[in-house]
Amino acid sequence: MIQRLTARAQKRAFTLPQLFTSAVAASTLLLALAASAQAQTPTNTTGLRTEQVTAGLSNPWGMAFLPGGRMIVTERPGRMRVVEPDGKLSAPLTGLPPVTAAGQGGLLDVITDREFASNRTIYFCFNEPGTGDASNIWGTALARAQLSADNRGLENVRVIWRMAKKTSARHHFGCRIVEAADGTLYMGTGDRGAQDRSQDMSDTAGKMIRVNKDGSIPKDNPFLARTGVPGEIFSAGHRNIQGAAINPADGKLWAHEHGPQGGDELNLVEAGKNYGWPTITYGRQYVTGLRIGEGTEKAGMEQPVKMWGPTSIAPSGLAFLTSDRYGAQWKGSAFVGALRERAVMRIQLNGNKIVSEEVILKDANERIRDVRQGPDGLLYVLADDADNGRVLRILPR
Template sequence: MRFIASIIAATFLAGPVPALAADAVHSSEKGPLRVTTVASGLQFPWSVAFMPDGRMLVTERPGRLRIVSPDGTVSDPVKGVPEVHYQGQGGLLDIALDPRFADNGVLYLSYAEKLRNGAGTAVSSARLEGDELKDVELLFRQEPKVAQGDVHFGSRLVPDGRGHLFITLGERNQRADAQRLDRHQGKVVRIFTSGLVPDDNPFTQTRDAMPEIWSYGHRNVQGAALHPVTGELWTHEHGPRGGDEINIARAGGNYGWPVITYGINYSGQPIPEAEGTEREGMEQPLHMWKPSIAPSGMAFYDHDRFPDWKGNLFVGALAFQLVARLELDGERVVHEERILLDMKKRIRDVRVGPDGFLYLLTDEADGKLLRVAIEPRA
């Protein structure tokens, strides 16, 4: 089975790119960018994952999971998806494949879940068999639930390849809860892919703390990716009005929300709990946007197809309708280029495909899966 899966994956990586018509060419510092629509007709798509055979899995926020073929054909909804709470910012959110997906077919889904006492983010594992999810198992449930409001669910899923799964959680607009260790709101959590809690999590020996917590003081993390060299978890999160941040989510780290922030309330008034932009024991962001671009989706470019992008970090933006290309020097952002502004599309997810192209999901009722390439220079 593993040998066959390896052949399929190798064929996909080395094989020809499907001949899809280019939508447009856009300018950039590294050369013209060719944008191609791979698939359309996706209703508020949220996340895309690449299967070894060249097909892609795309979540739609209303609660549907689709399979997209390399030629752009979109399947009927995959059966067996857990019931989701599709209200406000809630719904079916992220998808991540188990590192051994080629052998076991296991994937992970995050979604907003509604129970009698309120709503919160949940994560389940499942096995994809044909067009159906089987062996669906709840791995994690955000506690406590929040009875009012349908915002700030997070949520990104990042398997680390060592048996752990990182889950990012919004504070559900309960600002003070982001600083409390006895609840999951405003946290990055780390569990085993079985749902169990690792003994080396930072707060397993802290009285009254939720043992799943990895880092805290977050507002609403909607971008997360492992650094291709260090293996550390980089995240970005929405500020309020201003103050979007990029951070490295390290064990036990406190990232300040709402005690320190570079943003203000949407009303223009200060955040009531805020004490300024710095405080001892609270981490400063690696990079910050003010005004807010409303970031969503994030990927490191670590492929040889486009050497000019090697080592760059790509971040999608909802409010500013762009993709930010960030050049890095270690843990410093040394240059930012804003690309694809003239598309005027809310970008929900950003991924680097196994073929080395950049893939984007647009956040709209007729959402699109886009492929981005640097055109060869004349």
């Protein structure tokens, strides 16, 4: 528990009331306690090699692997491209629905259907424009489509889920997609910059949603019978989910989310549970450093398995390694991309508990937006840059 009692060390000089000074002093004490309680201290692993697969992308956000050594990559400004085995980028695919690139929103995650080889189906999420009036500007949507046989465009595009309450907010869109073993789709959403939406059970913001591939609601969803609650909600109390994956060792769903300063979380996400935001959090207000919500725990709300602090790493992308390409020690580990930390975090698990954590790829000095395991058993990452975003392959030592 003490592991989570943390806040970001202040790097600015403030002229604020004594209340703020006291809060910072208290936070400093908590940081010292948290540091002494850490059973596993992250280590910085240097010397890993990366190999560039392709470059010249604009804010790449999600990637998925295709047969024949190809991959499909999204660019947040609203483009989707196919990367050839030699790294050549295709022209932007045709057939995408209208996408609004605003703030953190745009064209975001993409995955291929488990049966892509036979059905050529993909799923992607994006910032969908609304009617344009002040109460219905844009919001997160999930679509399915088929990639054309010539890999040049999308066909039979259909939005299968959309956020009903759209706003003009420019951040916290969430948007990571996972296909479960039973064929259902999970997608994390963000609170859209209005933190109280995460606890509003009539609203799909700040939730993990679960739908069938046609957009219908699975009959075993936890809130299906509750009046006034959208049936697609699987879990609540999330701030901004940008990493999600099924652990193939046990089939459990994991997700991480951006917290406020010092409050990034890794959670084991289970049906019907509430993960607390903004009622409980170990993060702090960005400017004042003051506490958010009611405290750090409350009955009926879940604690994270892992919290990053005192400095946020800004996690994005999550993958479990099933191959032995990097040796036995890495097999089964979770890998988390980090935008602010400009690295990848390797997390070794024993069941639902963290055994150790290390920082890898720090030398590359790249904002890591996504992490995936390729068909070759190697790890691939997206380096987020507006002018020269790249796909990198991590090579074994």
